[in-house]
Amino acid sequence: MLNRSVAPAFKAIKNVNLVEPEKYVHPNGLKSFIFQAPELDLIKLEFTFDNILLKEELAILNPVLSSMLKEGTHTLTSKEIADTIDFYGAFLMPEYSFDHSSLTVYTMHKYVGNVLPILADILQNSVVPQEELDTHIRNNKQSLQISLQKNDVLARRFFYNEVFKGTRYGTLPTEDTYDSIQREEILELYKKQIQPANCNLFVAGNVDESLKKMIGEMFGQNWQNSTDLVKVTSLNFDSYSTKLFVEEKADALQSAVRFGGLTINRRHVDFPALQFVNTLFGGFFGSRLMKNIREDKGYTYSIGSFVGNLRHTGFMTLASEVGVDVTQQTLEEIKKEFEVLRQEKTSVEEIDLVRNYMQGTLLGSLESIFSHVDKFKAVYFSGLDINYYTYYSDVIKNMNPDSVQDMAIRYFDYDKLFKVVVGKI
Amino acid sequence: MINFNRFKLDNGLTILVHEDHTTAMAVVNILYKVGARDESPEQTGFAHLFEHLMFGGSVNIPNYDAPLQSVGGENNAFTSNDITNYYITLPSNNLETAFWLESDRMLSLAFSDQSLDVQRQVVCEEFKQRYLNQPYGDVWLKLRPLAYKVHPYRWATIGKELKHIEDAKMEDVKAFFNKFYTPQNAIMVVAGDVTLDEVKALSEKWFAEIPSGNIYERNLPQEPKQIEPRHEVVEAEVPVDAIYIAFHGPERLSSDYYTTDLISDLLSRGSSSRLYRCLVKENPVFSEINAYMMGSIDTNLFVVEGKPLAHISLEEAEKNIWNELEKIKTELVLDAELQKVKNKIESTMLFAELSILDKAMNLAFFEMLSKAEDYNLEVEKYNVVSPNDIQRVAREIFVKENSSTLYYKSKAKENVE
Numbered sequence: 001m002l003n004r005s006v007a008p009a010f011k012a013i014k015n016v017n018l019v020e021p022e023k024y025v026h027p028n029g030l031k032s033f034i035f036q037a038p039e040l041d042l043i044k045l046e047f048t049f050d051n052i053l054l055k056e057e058l059a060i061l062n063p064v065l066s067s068m069l070k071e072g073t074h075t076l077t078s079k080e081i082a083d084t085i086d087f088y089g090a091f092l093m094p095e096y097s098f099d100h101s102s103l104t105v106y107t108m109h110k111y112v113g114n115v116l117p118i119l120a121d122i123l124q125n126s127v128v129p130q131e132e133l134d135t136h137i138r139n140n141k142q143s144l145q146i147s148l149q150k151n152d153v154l155a156r157r158f159f160y161n162e163v164f165k166g167t168r169y170g171t172l173p174t175e176d177t178y179d180s181i182q183r184e185e186i187l188e189l190y191k192k193q194i195q196p197a198n199c200n201l202f203v204a205g206n207v208d209e210s211l212k213k214m215i216g217e218m219f220g221q222n223w224q225n226s227t228d229l230v231k232v233t234s235l236n237f238d239s240y241s242t243k244l245f246v247e248e249k250a251d252a253l254q255s256a257v258r259f260g261g262l263t264i265n266r267r268h269v270d271f272p273a274l275q276f277v278n279t280l281f282g283g284f285f286g287s288r289l290m291k292n293i294r295e296d297k298g299y300t301y302s303i304g305s306f307v308g309n310l311r312h313t314g315f316m317t318l319a320s321e322v323g324v325d326v327t328q329q330t331l332e333e334i335k336k337e338f339e340v341l342r343q344e345k346t347s348v349e350e351i352d353l354v355r356n357y358m359q360g361t362l363l364g365s366l367e368s369i370f371s372h373v374d375k376f377k378a379v380y381f382s383g384l385d386i387n388y389y390t391y392y393s394d395v396i397k398n399m400n401p402d403s404v405q406d407m408a409i410r411y412f413d414y415d416k417l418f419k420v421v422v423g424k425i
Numbered sequence: 426m427i428n429f430n431r432f433k434l435d436n437g438l439t440i441l442v443h444e445d446h447t448t449a450m451a452v453v454n455i456l457y458k459v460g461a462r463d464e465s466p467e468q469t470g471f472a473h474l475f476e477h478l479m480f481g482g483s484v485n486i487p488n489y490d491a492p493l494q495s496v497g498g499e500n501n502a503f504t505s506n507d508i509t510n511y512y513i514t515l516p517s518n519n520l521e522t523a524f525w526l527e528s529d530r531m532l533s534l535a536f537s538d539q540s541l542d543v544q545r546q547v548v549c550e551e552f553k554q555r556y557l558n559q560p561y562g563d564v565w566l567k568l569r570p571l572a573y574k575v576h577p578y579r580w581a582t583i584g585k586e587l588k589h590i591e592d593a594k595m596e597d598v599k600a601f602f603n604k605f606y607t608p609q610n611a612i613m614v615v616a617g618d619v620t621l622d623e624v625k626a627l628s629e630k631w632f633a634e635i636p637s638g639n640i641y642e643r644n645l646p647q648e649p650k651q652i653e654p655r656h657e658v659v660e661a662e663v664p665v666d667a668i669y670i671a672f673h674g675p676e677r678l679s680s681d682y683y684t685t686d687l688i689s690d691l692l693s694r695g696s697s698s699r700l701y702r703c704l705v706k707e708n709p710v711f712s713e714i715n716a717y718m719m720g721s722i723d724t725n726l727f728v729v730e731g732k733p734l735a736h737i738s739l740e741e742a743e744k745n746i747w748n749e750l751e752k753i754k755t756e757l758v759l760d761a762e763l764q765k766v767k768n769k770i771e772s773t774m775l776f777a778e779l780s781i782l783d784k785a786m787n788l789a790f791f792e793m794l795s796k797a798e799d800y801n802l803e804v805e806k807y808n809v810v811s812p813n814d815i816q817r818v819a820r821e822i823f824v825k826e827n828s829s830t831l832y833y834k835s836k837a838k839e840n841v842e
Contacts, residue, residue: 002634008522010495012518013519042772042779083697085696085697086768088768106772107772142735146663149663286491295547356495356496370779
C-alpha cells in the first residue's frame, strides 16, 4: 500500500555546465563571443554598447537613441528596414538598460545572409530622421501619461529619483524632457556610442565558418570607429531620505508600497550570500514575505524583494500592491520581518529549502544556448568570468544559520531604506 | 516538430511523454478541461479561485509548495476561459516528487477553511490589482458582455464582480472538485530529461488508484449570430481615449481560424504591419494600435484596439480603422506580404521548441483540442492559406453587424476641452 504522506527521497541537484564562448578581438576593436549550438535553426546576434552619456542629466537620450536605430539610414527608410526584417521572419529588438544599450536580431539560419547587411547599415549609417523622432517622442509621451496613472509606477519612480538622485540611474523621463530632445544630440550620441571599440557582440546558434567570416568582414573590419572613445567614469551617490513618504491618492483601491536602498553589487565577495538571504526573505513564492503577507494574511496578490546589480552600485528593493484597508498592517508586517531576519537564527530546514530551490532554478535557467549567453554576460560585464558560478554555487551550498544572520545584519537594515506609499494609509 | 508517446490509465487519465535529454530538467504539466466558461453565471470567477485553492494542501500533504521547492522545483498555474493548466519544472532526478504532489491533489484536496478564507482575499486583491486599480484595467469586464450575450465567454476569467468571489462557499469548492478534477477530465504531459518507461512506472504507481469519477458532458449555450452593430461609451479617469472593436470570428478548430490569425498578423504584427505603418507612422492617428485574436475554443473574438493621439476624436479614429479593414476586404493581399506573415509563424514555432515547458503546454493544449499530433501540422495549416482566403474571411468578419465597439473616454480630456 502506497504511503502518500511520505515524500519520495530527495536526490542531490546537479551542478551546471556552462558554455565557454570562443572569443575574438577584431581589427577595429570589436570584441565578439561565439556560443555554438550547431543543431539550432535560429541565430541570435546581440550588439551591446556601454552607455555613454553626454551628461548625467541627459540619460533620457540613451533609450531614445536605442529605439531610433531602426528608424532609418542613408539608404534605407524605417519602412524598408521593417519590411525586410519581417519578411525573413526575423526579430530586430533595440534594448536599453541602465548601463548598456543593445541591438539584438534573431533570425533563421537560412536567412542570416539577408538580414546581417541591414544590421551593418544601421550600425554605420543611421540618420535618425526628424519625422521619425517626432513620432517616437509623441507616442512615448502618451504612454508616459498612462504609466503615470499607475500607483506602482509612481512608487518606483519615487524610489529611483531619490535613491539614485543626481545620477543617470535616477534621471527618469518626463513630458518636459521628451519635449527638449534635439535630433543633433541623438546624432552626437550615436557617433560616440555606436562604434566597434565600444561594442561587445554575442553570437549564438549554428555559427559555421562562412558565418564567422561574414561577421568578421562586416562587423570586424568594414565598420570604422568614428571618434575617440569616452571612458565611463565612476559615479557618486548621495545619501537619501529614509522617512516614510506618502503620496495620497483619494480614489485608490490599493496602495503601491516600495522600499529600497543602495547595496553591494556582483563584484563584492558577499553578493551570492546576499542573493541567498534575499531569496529567503522575499525572492520567491515560498519567501517569508509571500508566506506571511499573501499566504497567511491575504493582504496582497504579490509581494517581493529584489537585489539588482548595476555597473556602479547594487540596490535592493521591495514592492507590493496591497488593499488600502490593510496598508498600515502590511508596513508593520514588513518591518517585523526585517527584525526577525536580523534577530533570530534561521532554521537549517529553511536554509536547505532555499538552497535546493536556488540550485534547481539555476539548473533550470539554462534552457537553450541563449540562456548560456545571458549567464556569461552577467559576469562578463562585472569584470568576472564563468568560474564565478562555481564560487556562487559553493557559497549557496555553504550557507548556514550564522552566515544568514551575518548577512542579514550587514545588508538588511529597515532603517536605512527609502520608503514610499502611493495610495492610502 | 515535437515527438511524443501517449498512453492512458484505466481510470481515464491521458499521459503524453516527450523526451528531450539536452536538458537536466523535467516538466510535469497537467491540464484540466475546465475554465471560466464552465461556471454558473451566478458564481463567476470560480474556476480561477479554485486554481488558487489547489495550492492549499491536499488530502495527505498539508503543504504543496515547500516539498517541491525543497527538491529544486518551481510551479505555477493559469486559468483561462477554456482551461486550467498547472505546471512543475524540476531537476529530472527528482521527478517522482512531482508525481507524488500532483497525484495527491488529484485524489483529493484538504479543503481547508483557512486556505479558502485567505485565497478569497488574495484573489480579491488580484482583481483590484489587475482590473480595477489600473488605467483601462476593466476593459474586458465591459467588452465581453457587449460582444457575447449568451455564451459564458461573456464574463472574464477573474469573474464579473468581487462579490462572486467573496461569496464562495466550501460546499461549492467540493462540488467543483468532484465535477471537474477527475483523471478522465485531465491530460498530463511529462517532458524533458525523462524516459517513457520511467513515466509509465511512476504514473501507474501514483495515479492509477485515483477513482475515475463521473464524465462531465459540456453543454454550453452557443452565441447566436450577431445581427446588429453594438456600441458602448464609458468614461474613466484615464489620460488618453481608447477604442476597442471586437468582431466574432471562427472557432479554434475551424480552418478559417488560421486565415483569421494571419489577418491579425497582416494588420498588426511587427513594425511593417499595416495598422502600424498606416495609422501610427504615415498618417499618424494613433500612438499605439493592435489587432489580435483571442484564441478561444468556441466562437472567437477578433479585436482591434488603439489609443488615438490627443487631437483625434474617437469617431475619426474608428473611421480610420474601418478604412484599413475595407482595404483588406477589397484588395487582394500580395503574395510577398502573405509570405512575410507565414515566415514569422515559422520562426516563432522554432522559438516555441526551445523550452520544454512550452513544448509540454502545447502538447497538452492540442491533445485537449483534438489530438497532440495536430500541433505538428500547425505550420502547414498556416501555409495553405491563400490571398483569396484572406479576402473571403475578411469580408465575413469585418462588417458592422458583426462588431461591438467600445469608446473608452478620458474624463480628464473632456474637462480640458
